[in-house]
Structures are given as C-alpha cells and as structure tokens.
Amino acid sequence: MSTFNEEFYVAVKSAADIVVARQKGRALAIQLGFNGSDPTVIAAAISEVARNIVNHAIQGEIVLSGVHKTGKPGIQVIARDQGPGIADVQRAMQYGYSTNKGMGVGLPGAKWLMDEFEIQSQVGKGTRVTMRKWVR
C-alpha cells in the first residue's frame, strides 16, 4: 500500500488547523485498517497534541504516516514546534497540570489514547511529541 511510504503534513497555527489535522488523521487511520472506535480515539489524541501547539507554541506541524512493527500496520503522529519548549516534561505529563488556561488533560490524555508516546523538549528550541498506535 502506498499509504505506508507517504507522510502527510498539516501546518498547525489556528483552531481550524486542529480540526484539519484530526480529520486527516482519522482518514489515514481508516485507510491503514483501524476500525471500531480506534479512528475516533486517534483523532482525539491528534486534537490534544495539536491544541498543545496552538496554545503554547503558536505554530508548528503535525506529520502523519503509516508505520509497521513486526508485520502489524500502525499510524505514527508527530507533533513538532519551535515554541518555548517545556521546562519540566515530567510535570507536563501529570494529569491535571496546566501552565495556562487548559485542563491539563491534553498530553497525558493523548498518551492514554495511543500505544506509544514519547516527548522530547528543549527550552527555547521546541517540543516534539511522537506517538504510535497499532492496528489490533
């Protein structure tokens, strides 16, 4: 399937882009063979990490792609920005912790929704969240 070698980029700088990113993510998830509630779960995770970009970094991008692990297809979502970065990543991953107006649900919530979740952040340089989910 050609879907696996392709990467889809969504520039994220406004509330409307969050919607575009999660809709593209849902469409790709369905194409990759996700079914049941998984496409919605993936879309929700994308929504959270995209909102994180809009709220904290003003602009960044979401990169969506199909991936493989031991023959199993999956989806990879990368959310990256050149924003202020997160000083205390561990704290940012605590449920209910928020530095601004949020609920503090976004990042930890996205981690719960996906199978794999990594976050790298450098103050003054930006943040990169990589998350994957595998077709069951």
Place this chain on the structure above:
Amino acid sequence: MHVPILKQGDYLIATIQSVLSDTDLLRLRDDLAHRVGQFRSRGIIIDVTVLDVIDSFATRTLRAIALMLKLRGAETIIVGIQPDIAFAMVQLGLTLEGVGTALDLEEGLEFLNARNKRRASVWRAAEPRSTPKASFDMPGRRGKGRRK
C-alpha cells in the same frame, strides 16, 4: 461554522451541523448566553451527534455552557454523544459532571419536560396553606381568606 439555535417554546435547541473548531464552540457559548436572556428560556438542548471528536477543550466548553446557563436559570442537556466519542472521552478521563445528558433529541426533550413539571409542582407546593387544587385557580392568599 455557525450553529443555528432554534426556539421551541420554553426551550432552545442548538443542533451542531458540522465539525466545530474551538472558536466555533466559544461562539456557540456566547450565542446561547445571549439567547437564554432574550427568550427567557428554561431549557437548552445541544445536539452533538455530528461532532467527530469531543476532546478536552470541547468538554470544558460544554461544561462551561451548562454551568453558566444554570446560573441564568436554565437547564442544559447534551444529546447525541456517539459511542466511539464517549469511549475516547472516558479514555481521556473526561466527564460531563453536573451536566445533563440524554441519548437523543427526543429523550432530551422528555428530560426537560419532566424536570419542568417537577419544578412547577414544587412551586405550587411552596405556596402557603393552599391545597394543590386551590393553587391552580386562585392565589394562596385568597384561599386562606376563604377558610376563615
């Protein structure tokens, strides 16, 4: 995308027609706050059937709408949360605590009607020294005078 708000008797019905961005949700909040005062509405139904995702922001905004309108004397019911969306919400740890929910528009209307009936009977019962029947066709004070 603008959400139309229909007036139906004492109620307002906001049926979301397409996927909403954060900005659209905030606009819905402001529109409803305004309309509840304008139409002196007692109940609001927000139909979210077509939403693709209800994430943390949407949950927070829907809750804020319901709590805000409660302060204005109106009850809000969210209807039409789809099973996949409910599942994702639970996984995100999101709840709509303190907000009424119902399966669909029909159930939502029933819920509001039942609640308003209850509220009306509480009002009648609160009237001093009048039987429920008397309070129907005459004010409490007149009923009291009759008994003398």
